[in-house]
Amino acid sequence: xxxxxxxxxxxxxxxxxxxxxxxxxxxxxxxxxxxxxxxxxxxxxxxxxxxxxxxxxxxxxxxxxxxxxxxxxxxxxxxxxxxxxxxxxxxxxxxxxxxxxxxxxxxxxxxxxxxxxxxxxxxxxxxxxxxxxxxxxxxxxxxxxxxxxxxxxxxxxxxxxxxxxxxxxxxxxxxxxxxxxxxxxxxxxxxxxxxxxxxxxxxxxxxxxxxxxxxxxxxxxxxxxxxxxxxxxxxxxxxxxxxxxxxxxxxx
Ligand SMILES: Nc1ncnc2c1ncn2[C@@H]1O[C@H](COP(=O)(O)OP(=O)(O)O)[C@@H](O)[C@H]1O
Ligand SMILES: [Mg+2]
Numbered sequence: 001x002x003x004x005x006x007x008x009x010x011x012x013x014x015x016x017x018x019x020x021x022x023x024x025x026x027x028x029x030x031x032x033x034x035x036x037x038x039x040x041x042x043x044x045x046x047x048x049x050x051x052x053x054x055x056x057x058x059x060x061x062x063x064x065x066x067x068x069x070x071x072x073x074x075x076x077x078x079x080x081x082x083x084x085x086x087x088x089x090x091x092x093x094x095x096x097x098x099x100x101x102x103x104x105x106x107x108x109x110x111x112x113x114x115x116x117x118x119x120x121x122x123x124x125x126x127x128x129x130x131x132x133x134x135x136x137x138x139x140x141x142x143x144x145x146x147x148x149x150x151x152x153x154x155x156x157x158x159x160x161x162x163x164x165x166x167x168x169x170x171x172x173x174x175x176x177x178x179x180x181x182x183x184x185x186x187x188x189x190x191x192x193x194x195x196x197x198x199x200x201x202x203x204x205x206x207x208x209x210x211x212x213x214x215x216x217x218x219x220x221x222x223x224x225x226x227x228x229x230x231x232x233x234x235x236x237x238x239x240x241x242x243x244x245x246x247x248x249x250x251x252x
Contacts (some may be wrong), residue, residue: 001029001129001249004146006173007155009136009167012186013037015225017133017207017216018045019238022226024129025094027242032083032123034132035098036116036145038109042098042133045226048090054100055086060115071114079122091227113144120148122221142172151245152181156201158193163200182206183218184241207244209237 005017021033021042034249035042044063059082061074072080077110087095097119100112115116119239123130130148146152152173155167166183173181185197194208212232217229225234 001182001245002124002148002150003130003136003153003245004132004141004149004151005153005155006134006141006146006169007136008157008162011155011157011162011165012138012209013155014041014133015045015219015234015240016153016184016186016209016238017131018042018047018224019226020242021096022046022090022094022224023092023130023235023239023242024131024176024246025090026092027246028093030083030128031094032087032130033096034130035118036098036121037135038074038099038102039044039099039135043096044219044222045224046090046096047227048096050222052101052103054109054112054240055082055115056113059086062111071111073115078126079119079150080126080128082119083107083123083126083128113185116212117144117147117239120145124148138168138172141169142175144161147177150179150249153206153241154181154183154201154203155186156183156197157187158185158189158196162196166197166201166203166245169228170201187211207237207241209234209241 005013007013025031056096083095085095089097134145154169155164156162182207183201183203185194188208188210198205212233214229214232215234219227
């Protein structure tokens with residue numbers, strides 16, 4: 001399964017992507033969770049130590065192409081090799097890699113950017129599931145970071161701005177190679193909220209996640225909601241998302 005979470009900043013991409021990745025890994029699949037947002041997020045919902053580090057320099061080599069400086073994975077290193085050697089091993093057997101985090105105005109992530117693209121291009125052939133936490137925004141999720149995805153999940157809150165963003169993202173996703181784009185209604189207070197998300201975005205709804213004070217509390221404590229409230233509303237809702245997507249994408 002290769003899933004990319006997209007949506008407006010604050011919609012809940014990181015919270016849901018990290019939780020989703022762990023729940024999927026707990027079913028026994030090899031799961032690589034990839035945080036490609038240059039701002040922090042997914043480490044918290046996965047419950048792994050937050051650092052700024054991306055791939056180490058030794059994993060990436062520089063080369064020249066028609067006089068232009070380019071980067072690629074070190075010779076002989078595959079996506080699987082990166083997942084095995086360099087990923088952080090997290091709870092439930094999930095593996096985690098991230099783009100190095102932005103530190104200041106001179107921060108340059110070109111090395112990382114190209115090396116990660118290589119990893120994402122390789123992994124589908126290596127038997128790994130990939131769950132991506134993508135940056136907010138328009139072009140990047142679909143044209144670069146989301147290239148690996150079979151399914152885009154647009155995380156949408158039932159607010160006017162988030163609904164409009166979801167609708168725009170749904171259209172932009174039409175430019176990507178992913179065959180499937182679905183909405184996840186997040187911070188749902190009442191049944192009608194989920195209908196608003198489906199109508200407002202024009203997307204099929206994979207499922208919904210309720211507004212969950214325990215998720216907010218977990219975030220304040222810097223803990224994964226799966227550790228803070230393992231049987232709670234968010235964990236239960238995300239397990240259902242994983243189940244539905246698994247039955248739809250995998251032969252039974
Ligand atoms: N279902 C939910 N119920 C309550 N709060 C939520 C829920 N989903 C996300 N949040 C809160 O919304 C904020 C933004 O979530 P986050 O996952 O960081 O969004 P994004 O990655 O899309 O920017 C966080 O404070 C998080 O705790
Ligand atoms: Mg985020």
